[in-house]
Amino acid sequence: MANKATVQKEWLLVDVENEVLGRVASKIAMLVRGKHKPTFTAHVDTGDHVIVINAEKVRLTGDKMEDKEYQRYSLHPGGQTREKAKNLKARKPYALLEIAVKGMLPKTRLGAAQFGNLHVIVGNTHTHEAQKPRKIDLNSIK
Numbered sequence: 001m002a003n004k005a006t007v008q009k010e011w012l013l014v015d016v017e018n019e020v021l022g023r024v025a026s027k028i029a030m031l032v033r034g035k036h037k038p039t040f041t042a043h044v045d046t047g048d049h050v051i052v053i054n055a056e057k058v059r060l061t062g063d064k065m066e067d068k069e070y071q072r073y074s075l076h077p078g079g080q081t082r083e084k085a086k087n088l089k090a091r092k093p094y095a096l097l098e099i100a101v102k103g104m105l106p107k108t109r110l111g112a113a114q115f116g117n118l119h120v121i122v123g124n125t126h127t128h129e130a131q132k133p134r135k136i137d138l139n140s141i142k
Contacts, residue, residue, distance in 0.1 A: 013133035017054040025100035056093035
């Protein structure tokens with residue numbers, strides 16, 4: 001079993017241009033959790049840091065861009081806000097991918113810590129060159 005001292009974290013680079021949102025999010029969630037490693041331990045953060053570029057170019061199938069709604073609450077009476085996926089993508093291009101991956105992580109303190117290993121970037125360039133991320137092809141992940 002792995003523990004915090006023995007975990008080997010790696011930096012991975014993923015390009016999601018023209019990828020389907022849900023399919024790419026499930027693979028990214030698996031990388032962030034560390035389930036692709038043979039040393040995966042459920043109660044330890046064994047996942048890698050994942051840098052996702054071109055987040056604004058992710059696509060939704062069918063009519064989901066027009067029909068899918070995201071809702072949030074301000075914790076005030078009548079504070080429920082609904083927003084179409086098209087409007088959310090125009091306002092925050094990275095939010096679609098972040099919401100999808102966060103929903104696939106555990107709803108615990110460990111899941112919140114693992115979500116911190118996800119770095120979603122709009123565009124091609126990122127500021128994590130010093131970490132020497134390894135480019136990974138999502139089609140090679142099952």
